[in-house]
Amino acid sequence: MPNWPAPSATAPVVASIRLPGSKSVTNRALLLAALADGPGVVRQALRSRDADLMVAALRALGATLTPANETTAAVDWQVTPGPIRGGASIDAGLAGTVMRFVPPMAALADGPVSFDGDPHARKRPMGPILDALRALGARVDNDALPFTIHGPLAGGEVTLDASGSSQFVSGLLLTAARFEKGVTIRHVGPPVPSQPHIEMTIQMLRAAGVTVDDGERDIWRVEPGPIAAMDLAVEPDLSNAAPFLGAALVTGGTVTIPGWPYTTTQPGDALRGLLTSMGATVQLSPAPHEASGDAGSLTVTGTGRIEGIDADLREVGELTPTIAALAVLASSPSRIRGVAHLRGHETDRLAALVTEITRLGGDAEETDDGLIIRPRPLHGGVFHSYDDHRMATAGAVIGLAVPDVEVENIATTAKTLPEFVQMWTNMLGEQ
Numbered sequence: 001m002p003n004w005p006a007p008s009a010t011a012p013v014v015a016s017i018r019l020p021g022s023k024s025v026t027n028r029a030l031l032l033a034a035l036a037d038g039p040g041v042v043r044q045a046l047r048s049r050d051a052d053l054m055v056a057a058l059r060a061l062g063a064t065l066t067p068a069n070e071t072t073a074a075v076d077w078q079v080t081p082g083p084i085r086g087g088a089s090i091d092a093g094l095a096g097t098v099m100r101f102v103p104p105m106a107a108l109a110d111g112p113v114s115f116d117g118d119p120h121a122r123k124r125p126m127g128p129i130l131d132a133l134r135a136l137g138a139r140v141d142n143d144a145l146p147f148t149i150h151g152p153l154a155g156g157e158v159t160l161d162a163s164g165s166s167q168f169v170s171g172l173l174l175t176a177a178r179f180e181k182g183v184t185i186r187h188v189g190p191p192v193p194s195q196p197h198i199e200m201t202i203q204m205l206r207a208a209g210v211t212v213d214d215g216e217r218d219i220w221r222v223e224p225g226p227i228a229a230m231d232l233a234v235e236p237d238l239s240n241a242a243p244f245l246g247a248a249l250v251t252g253g254t255v256t257i258p259g260w261p262y263t264t265t266q267p268g269d270a271l272r273g274l275l276t277s278m279g280a281t282v283q284l285s286p287a288p289h290e291a292s293g294d295a296g297s298l299t300v301t302g303t304g305r306i307e308g309i310d311a312d313l314r315e316v317g318e319l320t321p322t323i324a325a326l327a328v329l330a331s332s333p334s335r336i337r338g339v340a341h342l343r344g345h346e347t348d349r350l351a352a353l354v355t356e357i358t359r360l361g362g363d364a365e366e367t368d369d370g371l372i373i374r375p376r377p378l379h380g381g382v383f384h385s386y387d388d389h390r391m392a393t394a395g396a397v398i399g400l401a402v403p404d405v406e407v408e409n410i411a412t413t414a415k416t417l418p419e420f421v422q423m424w425t426n427m428l429g430e431q
């Protein structure tokens with residue numbers, strides 16, 4: 001596929017962007033619906049590669065998923081759980097939510113289940129969750145993809161180091177109510193990243209009637225019991241709002257995202273504070289106390305001048321590529337901290353960002369746990385995406401301000417936002 005010439009902005013962007021559903025909520029909801037005690041519905045689910053992989057995995061394990069009200073961006077899934085079937089081969093692609101959330105369910109199957117994924121998926125950390133499944137009673141024949149899981153698994157107590165990914169904890173918690181003994185997880189090690197994603201897991205479990213105790217830091221207990229069938233509507237993906245809102249800062253324009261939830265566990269909500277620190281005006285309206293529904297419209301207006309920031313992004317690591325792209329275009333240096341775990345994401349994001357920023361003439365440096373970025377004039381060139389949707393969109397953000405930037409493999413945005421190019425082009429068309 002040819003490189004994608006990232007369009008430069010010729011005027012301040014003024015646009016309203018309707019975003020498809022959250023990947024993280026969609027893939028949790030589908031899995032919980034497949035484990036539930038009766039048929040349920042997941043409305044406004046994301047349609048994307050990661051969501052498709054989850055649907056295929058759950059079908060392979062015996063659930064029935066039937067689409068309704070399908071559009072290119074969304075679908076309502078009617079999910080009917082079935083006995084969990086062994087013998088399946090599951091493709092995790094490059095999806096952390098598939099490779100970490102599905103194995104605990106597979107350990108309840110009536111036969112072995114094998115997993116594999118994209119070439120880089122074999123490098124993503126899996127050891128702590130696979131060791132945990134072993135400690136809880138399963139047999140697993142490897143410490144990374146590809147692997148085969150042999151149940152059964154009774155559950156019980158386990159200690160693990162989840163500093164590499166919050167998904168080790170979320171993955172165990174999501175299925176734990178179906179383990180005979182439930183689960184008690186103790187984290188020991190450096191801080192667990194992406195706490196809002198663990199809160200998302202707990203909140204969704206509680207909404208399905210599961211008893212979760214998270215009263216003590218780094219210890220989670222799920223009682224065995226039924227998972228109630230649900231009828232749930234998925235929120236828009238706030239992390240995928242990042243590049244679009246970023247365009248307001250880069251161009252001195254205004255971008256509105258309708259349907260921004262007033263209360264959410266999505267880490268993308270942190271964009272409100274982060275973009276304010278970078279010099280934007282951020283407004284959620286109507287204000288929650290004046291609103292009748294659960295969501296308002298978020299409007300971000302830039303001045304055309306971006307302030308550098310010093311920010312700890314441990315809780316919201318998936319926002320790093322966009323924040324780094326904005327930092328490159330800022331008027332003062334930035335330091336991003338707390339994101340060593342990004343080395344285990346779709347690619348080593350710290351190395352990839354430094355390489356690609358440097359390739360365009362920028363000045364970026366890796367630290368132990370993040371990045372230092374010193375703005376300087378950039379030139380055009382090819383921005384490589386490393387099969388990472390958020391690297392690809394970071395290249396698009398830089399391309400708004402730097403002529404002749406080409407993004408390699410823009411199609412990789414299909415991981416969570418297949419319509420990215422169309423949406424980006426439409427946004428610029430509204431200038």
Ligand SMILES: O=C(O)C1=C[C@@H](OP(=O)(O)O)[C@@H](O)[C@H](O)C1
Nearest residue numbers: 024165166167193194197317318
């Ligand atoms: O549970 C989830 O849905 C996610 C958790 C986070 O993973 P890490 O804790 O590995 O960063 C996040 O970065 C990822 O995009 C989605």
Ligand SMILES: C=C(OP(=O)(O)O)C(=O)O
Nearest residue numbers: 094095096097318345346
């Ligand atoms: C880290 C990410 O994805 P995954 O769910 O594959 O871990 C991400 O989307 O930024």
